Amino acid sequence: METNKANSTNEHLANERTFLAWVRTSIGIMAFGFVVVKFSLFVRQISIVLGKQLIPQSHGYSNIIGILLVIAGSSSLIISFVQYKRTEKQINNDNYISSSSLTAALTVFIFLTSIFLIVYLINSI
Numbered sequence: 001m002e003t004n005k006a007n008s009t010n011e012h013l014a015n016e017r018t019f020l021a022w023v024r025t026s027i028g029i030m031a032f033g034f035v036v037v038k039f040s041l042f043v044r045q046i047s048i049v050l051g052k053q054l055i056p057q058s059h060g061y062s063n064i065i066g067i068l069l070v071i072a073g074s075s076s077l078i079i080s081f082v083q084y085k086r087t088e089k090q091i092n093n094d095n096y097i098s099s100s101s102l103t104a105a106l107t108v109f110i111f112l113t114s115i116f117l118i119v120y121l122i123n124s125i
Contacts, residue, residue, distance in 0.1 A: 072113075
C-alpha cells in the first residue's frame with residue numbers, strides 16, 4: 001500500500017512539473033508577442049528621431065502577430081491548466097490516458113506563425 005501511495009505521489013509531482021513547464025512556455029510565448037509589438041514601435045520611434053525611414057513601410061502585421069502570440073500564450077495557459085486538472089483526476093482514479101493534443105496544437109500554431117513571420121520578413125527586405 002505504501003508503494004502505491006509513493007507511486008501516486010510521484011505521478012502527481014510529475015503532473016505538477018509538466019504543468020509548470022507549460023506555464024513557463026505560456027509566459028515565453030506571451031513575452032515574445034509583447035516584444036514583437038514593442039520592437040516595431042521602437043523601430044518607428046528611432047526612425048522619427050533620426051529623421052530617416054530605417055525599414056520599408058510595414059503593413060502593421062507585426063502588431064497582429066504580437067497580439068496573436070499573446071492570445072496563444074494565454075490560451076495555452078488555460079488549456080494546460082484544464083489538462084493538469086484532468087490528469088490529476090485520472091491519476092486519482094487510476095485510469096490515466098495519455099494525450100498530446102495540446103502539444104500538437106501549439107506546435108502547429110507556432111509553426112504557422114513562424115512561416116508567416118518568415119514570409120513577412122522576406123517581403124520587408
